[in-house]
Amino acid sequence: MRAVVIDEFNTDPRVRKLPSPDAGDGEIVVDVDYSSVNGMDLFTCNGMVQHMMPYQFPITLGRDFAGTVSAVGAGVSGLAVGDPVFGMLVTAHLHGGTFAERASVPAYCAAKRPHGLDPEDAGALGLAGGAARASVDALGLCPGETVLICGATGGVGAFAIQMAKRRGATVVATARPEQADFVERFGADEIVDYSSDLAGELRALHPDGVDCIIHLAGDGIALADLIVPGGRLVSTLGVGPEAVAGHDVRATPVMTIPSLGLLEGLANEVVQGDLRVPITHRYSLDEAAQAIRDFGASALGKLGVTV
Template sequence: MRAAVYDHFTTDLDAVTVRDLPDPKLAPASVLIEVKAAGVNPVDWKLMAGGLDAIMPTQFPVVPGWDVAGVVIATGFDTPEFQVGDEVLAYARKDTVGEGTFAERAVVPVRAVAHKPASLSWEQAAGLPLAGGTALRAIDVLGDLAGRTLLIHGAAGGVGSFGVQIAVARGARVLGTASPKNHDYLRSLGAEPIKYGDGLVDRIRAAADGPVDAVADFVGDQLATTLAVLRADGPHSSIADGSVVEHGGQYVWVRPDGTETARLAQLADDGKLTVDVAGTFGLDQVAEAFRQSQSGHVRGKLVIVP
């Protein structure tokens, strides 16, 4: 099969090349997926630079990619949940960095797989699992949000935009921080936009007519603002700042979970969640996709199409 690979840790994005590799071995309790699309996430190029080497073993050559959407073409032992021909998606992270999803085929543990929502294209489905799952967990830990005011830091980003949609679906009033160019986009998702910068605390409190009920941080370095606008007993979470736990908050790290991905798929099919695809790339364009991801100015998901 054709796959994008790199052979060592490096910050040189052009070190990603395309070559032929053997098909991955189909393990028990796994499915072999013909990859229709694979989402790009910042963790992909951070892994390439060795950013998670302290906590995750790596087996070279590495095929990057942790998000996937495609068709089941074979099943391992004991996988009654799926059959050949099923359209699926998954957050496909494994315990070892090595066999990723930027390839024509990928093996994924069945515990991470969910049926693809019919309402989303292959490219949209591929951009959903990791970022959507991260947002889902960060919102879940905040408890019941119906009728409450939620502040989301980084609301227009890849994870934040999912957080907005999930919270709105639960009946929350959402205030979302973003640059002015993204304010119309946030309004289209159901959030009330608030501009970054000096005076942010005052703008938040004015919009909320007092403290907010809960906060979800999808950007980091926002703890002081969170504590300044949150009601005394209000819950808060962050995906980017572990220090929130010292102030009563919860730090969120998503793990592969097909059940959670299925919840996102259902929201999509219910018309309550969509995925904005910012660009698609071939296997030979992974370096360019990584460069765009690193720029920090992408609104929506970047997707690899083998």
């Protein structure tokens, strides 16, 4: 099968032929149709993962997937060959990936794709949608609160804007002037330009600070100054209580942990029309290296990969 792999860090990924994977105990094999780029793909290519988890070359890139089950391993229940599925490949050891014609995936990382969920959308939903869901839930956002989403222009950010709006929050989104339309389309109420004086622009809108912040990009510690005393910050980039010591702010690092409940919940939100998947560009498997480069340079929303 064809897969997008790296054989060492800091090299361009390339398409290579690899043996098709088997379904081990507790795993399924998915014939992958769609995926999308995530920060994890960039961190894998540039070697940042070396310090985060064990790995084995060749590493196949790609975490998200949507496709069809083609094999089921021992001990898997609730999924059968031929089922349409989607999800995110999150494992403790980095080797396999979903920028590939077939991927073996622990069954807990997959859910059946409901009829109303477009397969391309499903392939860009799991990891970023899960991170947004984890962030908004960890904040415990209440109606009427004001939240700054720092990194609102990315995939996680575009999901988080929509989820925060549905909680009844006022959303302040970071965007450069030319990106304002994008965040407004997903429901942002106010915009601050992160390429100039973010703190000054935020203070002009909210002199006492915002109730809470979702930190997806930029300097999370500096952001703590922009929160009202007793406010909250959640971070997908690992900013926790020690980092904001000295501020009267509760900081919580969040991780996306795959589960059937999380995936079914995200799928339902999309099917019910409460959540839009923010795909802005589409790439083929052969163009996946370019997709990762584009993601690292500057990208709006989700970059989809069609396998």
